[in-house]
Amino acid sequence: MDGKTDNDVLLHACCGPCASHCVPALRALGREPVLFFSNSNLDSREEYDRRLAAARALAAAEGVRLVADPYDPAAWERAVAGFEGEPEGGARCDRCFRHNLGRAAAAAAAGGFAAFSTSLTVSPHKNSPRVFAAGREAAERTPGAPPFLEADFKKKDGFLDSVRRARALGLYRQSYCGCKYSKRREDARTRDAPAG
Template identity: 35%
Template sequence: MTASERPVLTPPVPGGRVLLHSCCAPCSGEVMAAMSSSCIDYTIFFYNPNIHPRAEYLMRKQENLRFARKHAIPFVDCDYDTDTWFARARGMEREPERGLRCTMCFDMRFERTALYAHENGFPVIASSLGISRCKDMNQVNACGMRAAAPYDGLHYWDYNWRKGGGSNRMVEICRCEGFYKQQYCGCAYSLRDANRHRRAAGRAPVAIGQPVRGDAGTGT
């Protein structure tokens, strides 16, 4: 399916503005393109205090900001409150990918997204997190729905961005845009585990914040 053959999308509140939580440019590129092709009014919300260290965080944010500016999409740059993230992750340091620490992380990011949406008149929130095959889509969507539930009139859009060729288009957009190629999920503990696997395979450790370009990364 080519970009011109994308299905026409309708958010849960037809015609309503969407606040799109974006974890990174590689994951959000296709989601943004799909919304734009359906003439959906949306704004990027970048809140990812899990990304560690700061050099990596800045690299990922700048890539996302660059792509948003290229397409004239509003971009909200939220706080990088890592202290709160580490406090909430305490006791979960050894959790595996897709475990309780990831649920906490999604909850924290969606809670801030939902609050901003409520305070600024967005009836719909969505996220690019679920497009990555590294993520458990059911886990992501459950966190999004839980975050939206306290606010009357706020809906979480659980659309499957992978279907209809979405995953393949995500990779193609990453290649065409030359996005920074992420080499681990994002947090300090995923970096630790990624480097452990790389050492076992005889590979060099992750190069933090270096402009490695290529296909889609691992997601955040």
């Protein structure tokens, strides 16, 4: 690994498809990622397992390590308490980013990583500066955490690249962000869509 430690960048992977763009993008910057699957925001154990399986398939294809954080939806509910009714992209999402990136900061500190980052910025629906703010805040409040690497992965057609790579690898691609609130919104959208 060109003299770098084995624990270079711990990449919070929101899902396999988004991370599929981040792994080569980080390598192009001379960094070597380890995937950290920590997504207690997901609305069910079944969805968690489906997305984890996709992330594992990506890790195997790219030859990277993957660390899976236990699914703990009660902790996520506590993190977003009082913000449940916020629209997608609002304050609930900021709390969600802070929770998952806090988990990544703690894991990066425990593992002696040089930096941590996230695949969340691949999505055109995620505001990158707000993700960065959550990452910086997680680094500051976590004892021993390394710096948060502010990588805006949606640049250079990152999202399109993630779609292409996920298709090529046959990875499961979800139709909603992840939590039960985003699932309800997606269910309502598909139910109300005109037939045909």
